[in-house]
Amino acid sequence: MEIAIFGTSADPPTISHQKILVYLANHYDLVSVYASDNPFKSHASGFVHRQKMLDLLVRDLHRDYPHLHHTPEVSDRRSIHTLEKAKQRWGEDNNFTIVIGSDLVDQIFQWYQAEKLLSQVKILVIPRENYPLTQEDIEKINRHSNSGAFTKWHFAIASCHIPPYSSSNYRENHHDSTVIKSIQEYIEKNHLYSS
Structure with missing residues (x-):
């Protein structure tokens, strides 16, 4: 079985996260998504709120994609x-x-036990409009791929277009159209991201 594991800050989960999940659900036998605490990022809302908002997003998609699961039990700060x-x-x-x-x-090569992790999994990169993969990025990946430690790892770039709705953009501008209705209601009810 091909399983995609997608940990995301989900701070908050946006329409872009929804598009990513739909893409993954159309390409994998099972999709596991969870809110993560990325040690390289700071978060504007607490972990419990981010898990609950992500759960709302998955519920919205679950009828059409029953193999898409919110799996907070696999969440860990370290991918390994x-x-x-x-x-x-x-x-x-x-x-x-x-x-x-x-x-x-x-950040990939700075992850805890990166060599061990990358020998056991494939990495799928989702292109983000404001973060294009540069030739320098690809060369860096290729250099690591050809070095002794990382020769076994598999890297691919997803062929999908994700709208430019980032969580940080929502936090700055509060555009309701960038999140689904149930998440917007949750944000308002819990007074999240208020100035």
Whole structure:
């Protein structure tokens, strides 16, 4: 089984996150998504709020994509531990792909136990409009791929167009159209992202 694991800050989850999930659901047998605490980022709302908003987004899609699951139980600050939890849940014999945005490509080789992780999973990069993959990024990936430590890793770029609605853009401008209605209602009810 091909399993995509997508950890995202979800601060808040936007229409762009929704498009990514639909893309993944159309290309993988199972999609696991969870709110993550990226050690390289700061977060504007608490972890529990981000998990609840992401759950609302997954519920909105679940009828059409029953193999799309909100799986907070596999969430971990370190991707290697997330992979271990995913293998315990779905089995060692599956093929796992970790999904990241193009804004995180630079961080891959700084991840905890990156060499061990990248020998066990594929990496799928979702292009983000404001974070294009540059030739320098690709050359850096190729350099690492050809070095002794990372020769076994598999890297691909998703062929999808994601709208330029980022969580940070929502936090700055509060455009209701960038999040689904249930998330907007949750934000208002819990007074999140207010100035």
